[in-house]
Amino acid sequence: MSEINRFGEMSVFVRVVELGGFSAAARACRMTPSAVSKLVSRLETRLGARLINRTTRRLQLTAEGTDFFERSVRLLADLDEAERSMSTTGTPSGPLRVSVNVPFGTQILLPIVPDFLACHPGITLEIVLTDAVIDLVEARTDLAIRAGPLKSSGLIARKLGETGKIVVAAPTYLERQGIPKIPADLAGHNLIRLGYSRAVEAWPFRVDGQPWMLTPTGNTRISDGEAMRQLAVAGVGVARLATFQAEADIAAGRLVALLEAFNPGDREEIHAVFVGPGGHLPARVRALLDFLHDRVVLR
Template sequence: MSDSFSTLRLFARVARTGSFTAAGKETGKSQPSVSRIISNLEKELGVQLFVRSTHAVRLTEAGEEYLTRIEPILSDIEEANHFVRGTGELRGRLRVGAPASFAQREIIPALPPFLAQHPKLKVDLVLTDSMQDLIDEAIDVAIRFGPLGDSTMVARKLGSTPRVVVASPSYLTKAGTPKQPADLVNHNVILGPSSIGKTGWSFEKDGKIQSIRVESQLMISVNESTTTAAVAGLGVVSTSYWSCRNELEEGTLVQLLPDWTIGEVEVNALLAGGRHTKPSARAFTKHMREALIRRTGF
């Protein structure tokens, strides 16, 4: 790899991470070395690309324009390198943003064959239940649940999973098992990220819809913890099947009102870069779609 190409890649990483130190860790360089390389690039171009401060660096207007122009070039070079190798081997770094629960339950178990096939590819899992900004956080692939808003990103559907209402056997022994959606108003309800801010749940059976108002003593901002709370006997939770599949199979949770549907959750992969999407991002998305079909049937 030429020094010029390495310098441009380093510039892009500093721009996306907002840190000489973070970019250095990703590329195996010290912070002083990264700072020196970027300073030399600025001298060569005759413009200041970054505004430095004690805690971070940010792009100047010239730096933003430069980044916009070079990132598609870097992606095209990576695509060309991938093509001429002819082996299908992926290299470089892939940053995947995903909800922590989905990563723990589905992505990480599916990673071994993907990483074994591409030993020179480095994968960063950036996990949070909050919505991630692909540009600011330099995410190559973001896993998103639910409807997608308008976006310039490329979307690939990974699958869909039904929503289910579940509770632990110990809770049901104490509180009783609801027979109709309306019975849930007399139960302790746990609200997770997808339910916070909503006033009710809607159920459908044979074309008939029942909507109930839900109130909760316990609201949790992390989806995985809602499943943990339900297993602990704290109440009833509405979540995706993928979020509690293991517990249902183990018997630590029981599905309630199985004859009623409460909707589905679509799962998509958003790929940054438009037509300049990284080969590794496309390969990862394809791998995850196939893995989800094998593991869950959805």
């Protein structure tokens, strides 16, 4: 007998017990009383135990029937919960694992997490901060936030926004090393570089109306953009950061924007990516996507 039929038998048996009789259970399950009686008899035969003592006036559970009833209620509740967690339209609930690049995670996502969880208390959120590109299926991850061009893949992407890029350094560093006036002056400076393989090494500028590229050199490579920002604030060297990363530090005087007259105005797109198709997303994933779409503002 299939698992579906076994759960069906449990469901009918539970209704018989809860409603106190075959006729009431039959009405609730849209069956005939005789069909309900035969189903319970088949269930008892398969289990090899009497579940209900039948009299002319009432039904009484046996000890085995009481035990089976309690187990059936728990199993049916677990089945209902499993189906709700898979729902694409129901109340968002269940575990939600998110991989997010470190700058976006620390400065954009983490500050709005309390509001998201307040709106969706049934969701258990797990956030992994990493600038590494992971395999969502292998890492059992529901959604990832990625910056920059997307490689061709089977993933579905939703654009969250885009941000500019800016070259910065701390006042303490500039006091020691001087302020670069033109991009070529950066050749004499310590340029903090990203160390992961997907990073684009060259820094683009626009000089005399033409593209001009500089390959950064320096004594420091770092694994993520947030660590790069912190090193720049500490006066280690010059960094090229996303605008949203640097703007608070610039406003507070911890960093100084450099060479803005030569900024090419390039923009870096930020996407949420997930395993598609989008029409069959679990409700918990769709809830986060919609929340990010409404709340994320990038410059």
